[in-house]
Amino acid sequence: MKPSLHPQEEARLRELHRYGILDTERERDFDELVEIASAICEAPVSVVNFIDEGRQWFKAEVGLGVRSTPIDTSLCGHVILEGDFVEIPDTLQDERMADNPLCMGDEGFRFYAGAVLRAANGLPIGTLCVLDYKPRTLTEHQRRVLTVLSKHVMRELNLRLALAQEQTLRREVDHRVKNSLASIGALLSMKARRAADEAVQHALEDASIRVRSLSSLHAELHELEKDELVDLHSLFGRIESDLRQLLPDDLALKIAVVGDRATPELANGLLLIVNEFVSNSVKHGQWEQGGAIDITIATQERAWSIRCRDAGGASAEDAARAAEARGLGTRVISSLASSLDAQIDWRAQDDGMVLEVAALSPAA
Known part of the structure; x- marks a missing residue:
């Protein structure tokens, strides 16, 4: 039957x-x-x-x-x-x-x-x-x-x-957070362009850079499975694209990544260092036509480093002040280096500022 x-x-x-x-x-x-x-x-x-x-x-x-x-x-x-x-x-x-x-x-x-x-x-x-x-x-x-x-x-x-329902909900929340961050970053950028006061303009541009970079990091992190590493090529490809939209037309930016992946904690630290260096360079550099900011991020199996260089006309005195972490941006970079157990070096070289940060001990 x-x-x-x-x-x-x-x-x-x-x-x-x-x-x-x-x-x-x-x-x-x-x-x-x-x-x-x-x-x-x-x-x-x-x-x-x-x-x-x-x-x-x-x-x-x-x-x-x-x-x-x-x-x-x-x-x-x-x-x-x-x-x-x-x-x-x-x-x-x-x-x-x-x-x-x-x-x-x-x-x-x-x-x-x-x-x-x-x-x-x-x-x-x-x-x-x-x-x-x-x-x-x-x-x-x-x-x-x-x-x-x-x-x-x-x-x-x-x-x-x-678990499947929780993951679906998390992806939806992450998607909305990512979109919200991108929208806030775009709004700050628009406000900066319209600001009459130069100090206000710089403050809004700084905030826009930070928020949009966090949006890029979030876009990478929300797609990760548990214990998965961040794809640095993808992350800094997003960051470079976002930052270029906020920089003056005659200021070039190039971010090179040597290596593949990093933990979310290290990726976040590298991202914030890039943000602060670029922001400081734009704010304090004496730029001429055809200026450039070059950043190289290198990760190996048990080590990492980042080298940032601009052509903004820094002096030895400027490098000394940066090393003393007197400004907000340099204090942030110093704090990040300390939290990542890394050594930091500021110096004036040729026609600009150089920042090098490298792990003191093998990365986990």
Whole structure:
């Protein structure tokens, strides 16, 4: 007999598909559960299966050797229409299964016991079941174990669903934060261009550089998985593009990255150093036509360094003041170097200022 559809079949299928478990690879977490069920219940066959439209699909199985079978011959398709636990001592004595090809002949399944897998809303989506080739019954202990194992299946599925929902929410929040930072940065830049007072203009430009750079960092960080490193080429490609929009047309900026990735903490520190150096150069440099700011960031497996150079006409006195961290920007850079366990060197060279920061000890 072909199983009837569940009274809430559309809602049941929506709930099943919400878990995203169908057609996934085999996993040890589920394989171990069917192995335990088979061993405790002394049954040659045990499966975790889900009743999809037109088929039943097996996430894990012992003794079956297939991943899906048609719904027309599904034993579990009948079971999900009943209570939480169904035991059939002899399938050939059950009118729903007596004519089922899977139950007939010498190789047919004569015994079935299954615990229904129910979603949080109570709708059945599948079963954890055991089968045997001879009529029999389970002990009360075996029934209890099968029920407990079925709850473990659903706890695992619900945990995965909750994590997926949390990640979706985090991505949405991160996307909105990134867009908000970009919008604020653009607004500050627009205000700076309209400001009549030069001091106000510089302050707004500084704020715009910082906010837009944080937006670029955020764009990189929100796409990272746990413990993943930041792609420095991608990050500073964004930063260079953003900063160029804020610099005078005749001032060139070039950021070169030697190496690949860094921890989020180091990437953030490097970003802030670049921000402060560029901001100071624009504010205090004596720029001529064709001026340039060049930055090189180098990361190796256990070390890092950053070299910033401008052509803004700095003197030895300017370098000394920077080394003493008298201004806000140089204080920020000094603090960052200290927090990153790095040494810092300011000096006037040729026609500009040079800043070098390098790790004192191997980077983690």
